[in-house]
Amino acid sequence: MITHGHIPEHDAIIVGGGIAGLTAAAHLRQMGHDVALVEARQDVGGTMRTHVQEGFVMDLGPQTLLDSQPDVSRFLDSIGAAAHRVEPGAASRKRFIVKDGAPLALPRGPGDFLSSPVFSWRGKLRLLAEVFVRSTSPVGESVAAFVRRRFGEEFLTWAADPFVSGVHAGDPEALLVANAFPTMVAAERKHRSLLRAGQSRHGLYGFEGGMQMLPRSLARHLVSSAGPGRAQLMTGTRVLRASWHGPESGHFDVVVQSSGSSRTRSLSAPVVVRTDGFRHDTSVNYAPVAVVVLGFRREDVLHPLDGFGMLVPFAEERQILGTLFSSTLFPDRAPGGHVLLTTFVAGARRPELADLCDSALVDLVMKDLTDLLHITGPAVTAHVHVWQHGIPQYDRAHADMLRSLRDRERSEPGLFFTGNACHGISAPHTMSHALRTARRAHDAILACRTTRP
Ligand SMILES: Cc1cc2nc3c(=O)[nH]c(=O)nc-3n(C[C@H](O)[C@H](O)[C@H](O)COP(=O)(O)OP(=O)(O)OC[C@H]3O[C@@H](n4cnc5c(N)ncnc54)[C@H](O)[C@@H]3O)c2cc1C
Incomplete structure (x- = not known):
């Protein structure tokens, strides 16, 4: 029962208008469903936020996206957002690491690597010896332990540690390698060496006028796209609790919860749907x-x-x-x-x-x-x-939280979780997970239709 706010009957309610919720909602619309998306803030995008000030375009969350998820590229094409992508300028290829108080360019090829002042000769030899490391990652191994075991302490200090800080804002001693970098663990298992496995190179991109252009164009697409089904976008509205298909609720077949990574103040018009416990992020650091x-x-x-x-x-x-x-x-x-x-x-x-x-x-x-x-x-x-x-932070607490999310999804059919607290902290990984979640929600809606009296 809705006690505040009003959401008419829909196939799906999506909680959270960050990139995960918008992606899931737009994909459900593409599959012909009625969706309502509820966002606490007045504007969509969550952490994908752009601030314009005195002619400067300032991205406050994501700065670039990695073109690593083919399903995301296809989705961006399908909603027309790919046309607004911009590639970084050629002058931005170099990456610097600060060492001994000065930014030093990271090596970009074997020649650079041999002459690079970032690593000592000892460090370089240890790094190359990675091909002879036969051990594989034990359960619960940290990112730091993984890198130390494969590449040595120097590579951890001057390359992996700043990378983990830059991407995860995290502590490599606390993050679990299997959760934070699953592809590295898989490559180790398959090729017995990350150097032998080689590096897959994906391009980076942004959006003209700032990154928030993407969630805003997704929101426009959501409410204006033609075809069966309809969409309702409710901004400035916070979901406190929600119920889904069941004896007490005839309002939605599925609830997709994507709001885990943000808590927002100054909200208006709270929506309370029922009194089930709702937030899934209590145990995430x-x-x-x-x-x-x-x-x-x-x-x-x-x-x-x-x-x-x-x-x-x-x-x-x-x-x-x-x-x-x-x-x-x-x-x-x-x-x-x-x-x-x-x-x-x-x-x-x-x-x-x-x-x-x-x-x-x-x-x-x-x-x-x-x-x-x-x-x-x-x-x-x-x-x-x-x-x-x-x-x-994809640490031990996160691994426990993932297990409890899976249990809740199993015990409460019609409830789905997505967002960057699930499987991949980057925006493209988050979008890819949201697309998969939307397809699971689609199956659940169809199942509801066939069993409904
Ligand atoms: C500083 C920073 C830099 C980053 N840089 C990059 C980068 O360069 N590249 C990259 O790929 N990724 C980057 N990321 C990660 C990326 O921003 C996230 O993966 C992605 O934006 C998360 O999207 P989301 O939808 O899961 O969560 P969020 O963006 O947090 O969205 C959740 C939404 O839910 C809403 N909400 C919360 N509670 C409720 C409620 N009760 N009712 C209704 N709505 C609610 C919130 O207001 C919010 O809009 C960065 C993140 C940060 C913080």
Whole structure:
């Protein structure tokens, strides 16, 4: 029974208008179903959020997407969003690692690797010896233990650790390799060596005008697409609890819960559907991430910014996790004669930094950037956003949570979970999971129709 708010009868209710919920809703619409999507904030997108300020286009969540999921590419084509994709500029290919107080380019080929100052000769030999490591990953192995076992301590410190900080905002000693990087464990099993398995190379892309263009165009597609079924988009509406098909509820056949990774305040019109326990994220640990976006006059940054950005290993004992050279990646992110830098702070190993006030965060970032990129003038614009529940950590608690989600889905037919707390923290992995979840929900709706009296 709906006690607040009004959602007319639909085949499916989707909770959460982040990229997972929107993808699941749009795919269910493509399969001809009536859907209602309920989003707590006034705008869709969740962490895929773009802020425009003084001519700078600032992405506060995802900056680029990896073209690694063929089902996602097909889906983007089918909704017309692929036409708005933009590829990063050629100047952004280099990646920097900060070592001994300076950004050093990571090697991009065998020749570079031999001459690279990032690793010592000893470290390079240990890395190449990976092909002789015969052991395979035991159950419960951490990312750090996996990398140490296969590639040695030096590679862990100067390559894997900053990568894990940059992508997961996480601690490699706490994340489980089987959950955080399942493809590496599979490659080890299959090829007995990651070097022998080779690297699959996928392109990166963004969207013109910022990443939030994608969820916004998905929302438009959802409510305007032709064909059977209809869609209702309710923003500014928070679902507190929901029930699904059962003796007490004739309103929905399925509920797709995608809201696990965000909690939002300042909500209006709460929707309460029944009194079942609902949130699935109580046992997931989230790393907070503070995003500090700064614009500069080009001549005030002496570093050429000729790359994707720089990652900062924990061993460097700096405050920042890394900085993306946003306007090198996508020139439309800064007005002419200016550059835009996006810096990430806090994460699982320094969560207390996310509690600093905005001006303290800007000061802390300015201090590190001035040193590392030789900044000589003040920022002309600044914006700070803190995601207190930024990135779910795929640690032991997460593995337990996944088991309990599977149990709940089995014991409560019609209830489905998706979102980046499930199987892959990146937006493309999240979308791919949402597409699979929508297909399972579609089967459940058809099953309801055949059994309904
Ligand atoms: C700083 C940062 C940088 C990132 N960078 C990248 C990157 O470069 N590339 C990449 O691929 N991924 C990146 N990610 C990860 C990516 O953002 C996520 O994987 C993806 O956006 C998660 O989508 P989601 O729909 O699962 O969750 P969310 O985006 O969190 O969406 C959940 C939605 O549910 C809503 N909601 C919550 N509770 C309720 C309720 N009770 N009722 C109704 N609605 C509710 C929320 O308001 C929110 O809109 C980054 C994440 C962060 C935080």
